[in-house]
Amino acid sequence: MTITPINLRCEHRAEVPTIGSEAPRFDWALEAEGRGRSQRAYRVLVASAPALLAEETGDLWDSGRVESSRTVEVRYDGKPLPPASEFFWTVQVWDERSEASAWAEPVSFRAGLESWEAHWTFPDRSEDLLLEAPDADGDPEALAAIMEALEPSSYLRREFEVAPGLRRATVFLTARGLVELELNGEKVGDEALAPGWTDYHKRIEYSVHDVTARLRSGANALGASLGEGWYSGFVGMEAKDTGHLYGNRTELLCELHLEFEDGRVEKVLSGPDWRGSVRGPRRYSDLQRGEREDARLRFDGWSEPGFDDREWLPVESSPLDDAALVPAKSQPMRVVAELRPVSIQQQRPGVHLVDFGQNFSGWVRLTATGEAGALVRLRHGEMLDADGELYTENLGKAKQVDSFILSGRGEETFEPRFTIHGFRYLEVSGLAAAPDESAVTGCVVHSDTPPVGEFACSEELVNQLYRNLVWTQRSNFVSIPTDCPQRDERLGWIGDACLFWPTASLNMDVAAFFAKWGEDILDAKRPDGSYSDFAPDPWGYWNGAPGCADGSVAIPWIHHCRYGDLTLLRRHWPHMERFMEWLAKDNPDLLRKRGRNRDYGDWLAVGEETSRELFATAYWARDAELMARMAAALGLADRAAHYEELRAGIASAFESAYVEPDGRVEGDTQTAYLFALGFDLVSAERRSDVGARLVESIERRDWHLVTGTHGLALACPVLAEIGRSDIAHRLLLTEDFPSWGYSIRQGATTIWERWDGYTEERGFQSPTMNSFNHYALGAVGSWLVEGVAGIRPAPDAVAFERVLIEPVPGEMSSARASYRSTRGEIVSDWLRDEGRFRLAVTIPPNVTATVVLPSLGGALLEGGKEAAAAEGVASVQEIDGNWRAEIGSGSYVFESVAA
Ligand code: RAM
Numbered sequence: 001m002t003i004t005p006i007n008l009r010c011e012h013r014a015e016v017p018t019i020g021s022e023a024p025r026f027d028w029a030l031e032a033e034g035r036g037r038s039q040r041a042y043r044v045l046v047a048s049a050p051a052l053l054a055e056e057t058g059d060l061w062d063s064g065r066v067e068s069s070r071t072v073e074v075r076y077d078g079k080p081l082p083p084a085s086e087f088f089w090t091v092q093v094w095d096e097r098s099e100a101s102a103w104a105e106p107v108s109f110r111a112g113l114e115s116w117e118a119h120w121t122f123p124d125r126s127e128d129l130l131l132e133a134p135d136a137d138g139d140p141e142a143l144a145a146i147m148e149a150l151e152p153s154s155y156l157r158r159e160f161e162v163a164p165g166l167r168r169a170t171v172f173l174t175a176r177g178l179v180e181l182e183l184n185g186e187k188v189g190d191e192a193l194a195p196g197w198t199d200y201h202k203r204i205e206y207s208v209h210d211v212t213a214r215l216r217s218g219a220n221a222l223g224a225s226l227g228e229g230w231y232s233g234f235v236g237m238e239a240k241d242t243g244h245l246y247g248n249r250t251e252l253l254c255e256l257h258l259e260f261e262d263g264r265v266e267k268v269l270s271g272p273d274w275r276g277s278v279r280g281p282r283r284y285s286d287l288q289r290g291e292r293e294d295a296r297l298r299f300d301g302w303s304e305p306g307f308d309d310r311e312w313l314p315v316e317s318s319p320l321d322d323a324a325l326v327p328a329k330s331q332p333m334r335v336v337a338e339l340r341p342v343s344i345q346q347q348r349p350g351v352h353l354v355d356f357g358q359n360f361s362g363w364v365r366l367t368a369t370g371e372a373g374a375l376v377r378l379r380h381g382e383m384l385d386a387d388g389e390l391y392t393e394n395l396g397k398a399k400q401v402d403s404f405i406l407s408g409r410g411e412e413t414f415e416p417r418f419t420i421h422g423f424r425y426l427e428v429s430g431l432a433a434a435p436d437e438s439a440v441t442g443c444v445v446h447s448d449t450p451p452v453g454e455f456a457c458s459e460e461l462v463n464q465l466y467r468n469l470v471w472t473q474r475s476n477f478v479s480i481p482t483d484c485p486q487r488d489e490r491l492g493w494i495g496d497a498c499l500f501w502p503t504a505s506l507n508m509d510v511a512a513f514f515a516k517w518g519e520d521i522l523d524a525k526r527p528d529g530s531y532s533d534f535a536p537d538p539w540g541y542w543n544g545a546p547g548c549a550d551g552s553v554a555i556p557w558i559h560h561c562r563y564g565d566l567t568l569l570r571r572h573w574p575h576m577e578r579f580m581e582w583l584a585k586d587n588p589d590l591l592r593k594r595g596r597n598r599d600y601g602d603w604l605a606v607g608e609e610t611s612r613e614l615f616a617t618a619y620w621a622r623d624a625e626l627m628a629r630m631a632a633a634l635g636l637a638d639r640a641a642h643y644e645e646l647r648a649g650i651a652s653a654f655e656s657a658y659v660e661p662d663g664r665v666e667g668d669t670q671t672a673y674l675f676a677l678g679f680d681l682v683s684a685e686r687r688s689d690v691g692a693r694l695v696e697s698i699e700r701r702d703w704h705l706v707t708g709t710h711g712l713a714l715a716c717p718v719l720a721e722i723g724r725s726d727i728a729h730r731l732l733l734t735e736d737f738p739s740w741g742y743s744i745r746q747g748a749t750t751i752w753e754r755w756d757g758y759t760e761e762r763g764f765q766s767p768t769m770n771s772f773n774h775y776a777l778g779a780v781g782s783w784l785v786e787g788v789a790g791i792r793p794a795p796d797a798v799a800f801e802r803v804l805i806e807p808v809p810g811e812m813s814s815a816r817a818s819y820r821s822t823r824g825e826i827v828s829d830w831l832r833d834e835g836r837f838r839l840a841v842t843i844p845p846n847v848t849a850t851v852v853l854p855s856l857g858g859a860l861l862e863g864g865k866e867a868a869a870a871e872g873v874a875s876v877q878e879i880d881g882n883w884r885a886e887i888g889s890g891s892y893v894f895e896s897v898a899a
Pocket of ligand 1: 489495496774776
């Protein structure tokens with residue numbers, strides 16, 4: 001009967017993270033045979049070498065046996081951790097009978113640099129840059145703009161000697177711009193688009209790589225190539241024609257630390273002794289516009305020792321400035337998957353259309369053969385127009401055109417490095433012959449957040465909806481959570497994110513991802529205490545909008561519920577308090593009448609306009625409710641009382657201002673009812689009238705939702721809560737306009753920005769704002785897992801320490817979801833047929849659950865026997881037509897049978 005600690009993570013990351021200045025936190029999940037298992041005690045060891053752990057010694061920290069069931073946020077409390085070093089840790093636990101587990105497989109983490117000695121380094125650009133006319137997809141205006149802003153990539157190199165006796169070699173790497181580093185002819189690490197997007201004037205992330213195995217005694221070489229990225233390329237729709245948002249020159253910062261057996265440390269630093277060139281193959285690169293490579297200019301062997309760099313130029317370098325250099329907090333971006341074409345068709349002679357069958361973010365790797373100087377052009381788009389041609393009008397200035405110039409030296413492979421596109425279709429032109437299926441690869445690129453959830457049910461339409469929303473998340477979690485991956489916007493809208501976050505965090509482990517983006521949100525905060533509408537915010541002029549800024553309060557709370565992250569709450573708390581003061585300042589009558597700034601309201605509703613004041617006030621009440629809960633979690637009783645009182649005040653102001661005695665809410669819109677109910681803004685005696693009005697408002701639309709993104713996020717949970725889950729199910733299965741099913745019938749493989757992004761009658765919506773890969777309307781995903789499949793945290797449970805398994809089956813015949821929580825895997829898997837409802841449940845050790853399933857008049861069995869007598873089942877009751885069982889950890893198969 002073993003119990004085993006698994007999934008060891010430090011600062012929410014399984015892969016070797018580099019920590020900042022704070023003492024790191026550890027967590028682990030448990031795996032055990034049998035039922036009702038739990039952890040009674042733990043012991044953590046942290047050591048400077050793995051061999052010490054094998055001897056059960058933690059030279060840096062030995063927590064000793066701690067009598068506690070705690071498995072999340074266990075904070076390091078040992079000797080100071082020396083900078084620029086690697087550490088190893090493991091954990092052992094004792095189960096409920098005090099039997100010890102084996103030690104977990106050790107894992108490691110690193111400490112970052114205390115201070116940098118390297119200099120920002122860039123090639124001398126005094127020479128003619130050999131500017132080249134980029135591909136502007138036939139748009140002269142765009143061409144002029146790109147010409148002005150984009151320059152050839154910088155290449156930098158340096159050789160160095162390594163003496164014998166090397167023990168460890170570590171690279172610390174970042175850039176102003178994007179960087180790829182090569183060592184002795186091969187790329188270091190597998191990251192893409194590093195160092196990602198931050199406000200580079202305030203904070204730049206760096207990555208750390210162990211390269212010990214890649215070095216040899218004697219001559220070695222480093223080579224770095226740089227791209228514009230978010231630092232100096234085109235960003236957002238406000239980039240207009242300028243580019244160069246944070247700076248106009250890309251620069252490298254890099255340190256290679258060589259540690260020798262005798263304790264000596266040598267450093268290879270970016271600085272004046274490097275050589276540089278701007279005459280290399282990458283003629284320009286831009287995240288939105290695309291990239292061009294001229295293979296005739298490839299420098300063979302440039303990152304290997306012995307390369308002839310006499311034509312390369314000296315470099316310039318500059319010392320560090322005030323921007324903080326911090327280790328990357330989140331998983332890096334990577335090529336996470338590869339897609340094969342599902343079809344390749346000739347459009348016209350020399351022009352082929354490739355369909356990858358899936359809308360996604362990334363780029364294409366292409367293998368081609370042809371004459372020297374031949375230009376191969378790759379255009380990327382999400383849709384086809386009525387003539388079957390690539391549709392790119394909705395991209396705005398984000399041209400998404402890559403081009404490759406062949407060297408004529410036989411088969412050549414091209415893969416862009418410093419751009420990213422949102423697309424399903426690729427148009428290739430300039431090839432001598434039709435591309436072979438194996439020559440075209442769709443590289444799926446995003447932040448490598450670990451998948452933790454799965455969902456499937458008996459309705460294929462709903463399964464497609466789920467796949468679409470997962471792909472939309474994958475396409476948009478790219479360094480930050482963007483609204484869309486394709487057009488000239490791609491911004492971290494906090495409103496969209498907070499709607500989707502409950503879903504996002506059930507699909508992927510986004511704990512580390514938000515640890516990073518949360519810092520971007522704080523960097524974008526305004527001096528007056530309000531939050532920006534998106535982050536990072538390079539322009540600094542949109543802030544405080546209802547439903548947007550409020551997300552900065554909601555997301556930390558969601559994280560605490562999912563991951564048990566008090567550190568995150570503490571970090572954000574003072575900022576949230578200031579925001580609440582900012583809200584209160586101009587709204588003494590507790591209605592949010594002023595300070596609404598851009599005031600987007602219930603964004604993109606079709607045919608119903610919800611009062612913006614009502615909308616804003618509802619969010620304020622919700623903020624106050626979450627603030628009260630967070631204050632309680634932080635042990636701030638006074639603040640909790642303050643915010644409870646504020647919430648009650650706003651709710652009653654809301655009710656008197658907007659709710660009539662018969663339950664009619666101002667405007668009579670679906671969203672007004674959903675807010676009143678979902679944010680608990682009407683008194684108990686009016687709830688059922690308001691609920692009835694909500695139902696009427698949906699019936700009036702022939703059982704369709706016409707809300708915008710904010711109303712939609714509440715629809716299914718609220719309908720289920722008022723006892724009308726039948727309507728929630730009906731919405732899931734609707735196929736005519738407006739509905740998720742409608743977009744699926746039009747072939748959607750991701751969630752659309754707008755219900756009417758494309759309609760059979762009108763065709764495409766206005767190209768100025770029409771994305772087919774926007775997650776906000778995918779916020780229904782959490783209800784698929786929590787409602788249909790029925791996996792929910794119990795009220796007030798931290799990191800799923802107590803779970804409620806309560807499926808909402810509707811007319812479906814089966815559904816299954818799993819969620820790999822920080823504590824371990826949770827599964828709910830139900831099926832019904834004649835006279836029987838079967839529910840298989842898995843609950844991880846240390847967790848208890850309440851299981852609720854329909855009573856069919858007969859008995860409740862578990863494993864074929866009476867459930868109440870089953871091992872691990874603490875109690876069984878029949879209440880209001882449902883069975884309710886309290887259980888401990890383990891796997892169970894319940895069956896509710898007819899009389
Ligand atoms: C659009 C974005 C985003 C939305 C804002 C208000 O530009 O695409 O989805 O939240 O506007």
